[in-house]
Amino acid sequence: MSGGKTTNFVKNKNSYSLPARNLDKNLRINFLVGNSLFRRIWEDAAISENIAKDGLGPFFSSTSCDGCHISDGRGHLPILEIDEDLISAVIQIGQPTKIENTNEKNHNDSTYGGQLSEFSTEDVLEEAQISIQYEFMNVAYDDGTIVQLKKPKVIIDKLNYGDLEPNTSSSIRIAQVMIGLGLIENIAEEDILKLQDIDDSNSDGISGKANVTWDMQESKFKIGRFGWKASQPTVLQQTADAFYHDMGLSNKFYPNASNCTETQFDCNNSVSGNSEIYDNFEVSNDQLDLVTFYSSQLGVPAARNQKKADVIAGKKIFYEVGCNSCHVERYITRSDGPFENLNNQIISPYSDFLLHDMGDGLSDQVPEFEAEGNEWRTPPLWGIGLTKIVSGRESYLHDGRAESLEEAILWHGGESIESKNKFKNLDINQRNQLLKFISSL
Numbered sequence: 001m002s003g004g005k006t007t008n009f010v011k012n013k014n015s016y017s018l019p020a021r022n023l024d025k026n027l028r029i030n031f032l033v034g035n036s037l038f039r040r041i042w043e044d045a046a047i048s049e050n051i052a053k054d055g056l057g058p059f060f061s062s063t064s065c066d067g068c069h070i071s072d073g074r075g076h077l078p079i080l081e082i083d084e085d086l087i088s089a090v091i092q093i094g095q096p097t098k099i100e101n102t103n104e105k106n107h108n109d110s111t112y113g114g115q116l117s118e119f120s121t122e123d124v125l126e127e128a129q130i131s132i133q134y135e136f137m138n139v140a141y142d143d144g145t146i147v148q149l150k151k152p153k154v155i156i157d158k159l160n161y162g163d164l165e166p167n168t169s170s171s172i173r174i175a176q177v178m179i180g181l182g183l184i185e186n187i188a189e190e191d192i193l194k195l196q197d198i199d200d201s202n203s204d205g206i207s208g209k210a211n212v213t214w215d216m217q218e219s220k221f222k223i224g225r226f227g228w229k230a231s232q233p234t235v236l237q238q239t240a241d242a243f244y245h246d247m248g249l250s251n252k253f254y255p256n257a258s259n260c261t262e263t264q265f266d267c268n269n270s271v272s273g274n275s276e277i278y279d280n281f282e283v284s285n286d287q288l289d290l291v292t293f294y295s296s297q298l299g300v301p302a303a304r305n306q307k308k309a310d311v312i313a314g315k316k317i318f319y320e321v322g323c324n325s326c327h328v329e330r331y332i333t334r335s336d337g338p339f340e341n342l343n344n345q346i347i348s349p350y351s352d353f354l355l356h357d358m359g360d361g362l363s364d365q366v367p368e369f370e371a372e373g374n375e376w377r378t379p380p381l382w383g384i385g386l387t388k389i390v391s392g393r394e395s396y397l398h399d400g401r402a403e404s405l406e407e408a409i410l411w412h413g414g415e416s417i418e419s420k421n422k423f424k425n426l427d428i429n430q431r432n433q434l435l436k437f438i439s440s441l
C-alpha cells in the first residue's frame with residue numbers, strides 16, 4: 001500500500017492515471033475535469049477558433065501536459081531510430097553562478113530566459129534547433145559482466161535570437177512521474193528537515209539538505225519538494241510554472257500572455273489569448289486549481305510480489321548497501337493538510353526529498369536556489385517497477401540517460417559512491433535480487 005489509502009491495484013498502462021482510491025465521490029468530477037485539462041491540446045491564439053483552448057506559446061516545448069507526462073508517467077530522450085524531436089523533456093538554461101537570497105531560482109540567460117524552446121507559434125520564430133549527442137562508456141563488474149552507459153549532451157544547432165550569454169549552460173530534464181504528489185506535499189516539513197545532515201555529523205559520507213525555494217503564493221521562502229532539483233515548493237506553483245514555461249499559457253502567477261524576454265520582439269507583439277472570461281489570463285484561476293487538484297490526487301500503484309523470496313532478499317540488500325540513506329522508505333502524512341483524504345496516510349515513497357551531491361558524472365552547470373550543479377533531489381521509487389508497462393520504455397535519472405534500473409544505479413556517484421560500490425561488489429544473484437526488489441515497487 002505504497003500510497004496509503006490512495007493506493008490502486010491496477011497493473012497496466014493506467015497504473016499512474018487513477019484517482020486516489022479514497023477520493024470522495026463528490027470530488028471525482030473535479031478530478032475528471034482536471035484530467036481533461038491535463039490532456040487538452042492548446043492552440044495558437046492567432047489561428048484558433050476556440051477561445052477555450054487558445055493561448056499556446058509563443059514559445060512552447062509541448063502542446064499539452066500529457067504530451068510530456070505521457071500517461072502521467074515520465075518523459076524520455078528522443079528515440080534515435082525515428083529521429084524524434086525532444087518532445088517529453090525540456091532544456092533548462094542558466095548561469096552557473098548562484099544568487100543568494102532572492103526569489104529567482106537562478107541567473108537566467110538575458111536573451112533566452114530560463115528555458116530554451118524548440119517550438120513556437122506560426123508568426124514567431126522558434127528560439128533554437130537542438131539535437132542530442134551521446135557519449136558511450138562501459139562499466140565492468142568483477143565477474144566480467146559489462147554494462148554500457150550513455151551520457152547525453154545538448155547540441156545547439158541554431159539560435160534564432162543571437163548568442164547565449166557566454167556562461168549560459170544547458171541541462172536536459174525529462175518529465176517526471178505524476179503519482180502521489182499530493183501525499184508528498186502533505187509530508188510535514190519537520191519530517192523532511194530532520195533527515196538533513198548538512199555537515200555530515202554522522203560521518204556516513206551522506207549529507208542531504210533541503211532546497212529553500214520561493215513560494216509565490218505565500219511570498220516567503222519554503223522548502224522545495226518538486227522537480228529534479230526540488231526547486232518548487234508546491235504542486236500549484238509547479239503547475240503554474242509548467243503552464244507558462246512549458247506551454248506559454250499565462251495564469252495568475254505569470255500574467256504575461258507572451259513567455260519571452262524583452263529582446264524577442266515578434267514574441268512580445270504576438271496575439272494574446274488573455275481573456276476576460278478567464279480572469280484576464282489564458283488559464284483561469286479555476287482551471288489552474290482543477291489541474292492542481294488532478295495532479296495532487298493521482299493515487300500510487302501498490303507494490304507487487306512482496307512475498308517472493310528474491311524480493312524479500314533484495315529489500316534486505318537495499319538496506320545493507322545503504323540505498324535507504326537517501327531513498328527513505330516511510331512517512332506518515334500530516335493530519336492537517338488541505339485535502340482530507342491525504343491526511344494521516346502511511347506511505348512508502350522511498351525518498352528523503354533532499355538534495356545530494358551525485359558526482360561529476362550527473363552534474364549540470366545550472367543551479368536552482370540552494371541546489372548546485374551536481375546536486376539532485378532523491379527521486380521517489382514508488383511505482384518505478386511499472387515504468388515499462390506505463391510508458392512502453394524505460395528512462396531514468398534527470399535527463400533520461402539510463403534505460404534500465406541497473407544503469408541508473410551505476411551512475412550514482414558523489415555522496416552515493418559507497419552505496420554504488422557496495423552494489424557493484426555484490427554477486428550477480430544478489431544484484432538481481434536488489435533489482436527485483438526495486439522493480440516490485
Ligand code: HEC
Pocket residue numbers: 038061062063064065066067068069087088089090092173174175176177178181225226227228229230235238239242243246247291295
Ligand atoms: C514540455 C514538457 C512538459 C510539459 C508540457 C509539462 N511538464 Fe511537468 N515537468 C516537465 C519536466 C521536464 C519536469 C521536471 C522539471 C525540472 O525539474 O527541471 C516536470 C515536472 C513536473 C511536476 C513535478 C513532479 C515531481 O515529482 O516533482 C509536476 C507536478 C508537473 N510537472 C506538472 C505538470 C502540469 C500540471 C503540466 C501542464 C500544465 C505540465 N507539467 C506540463 C515537463 C513538462
Ligand code: HEC
Pocket residue numbers: 206228318321322323324325326327356358362376377378379380381395396397398399405408409412415416419420423438
Ligand atoms: C546519496 C543519496 C543516494 C543514495 C545512497 C542512493 N541514491 Fe538513488 N538516487 C539519488 C538521487 C539524488 C537520484 C537522482 C539523480 C539524477 O536524476 O541525476 C537517484 C536516482 C535513483 C534512481 C532513478 C530514479 C528515477 O526516477 O529516475 C534509482 C532507480 C535509484 N536511485 C536507486 C538507488 C539504489 C538501488 C541505491 C542503492 C544501491 C541508491 N539509489 C542509492 C540519491 C541516492
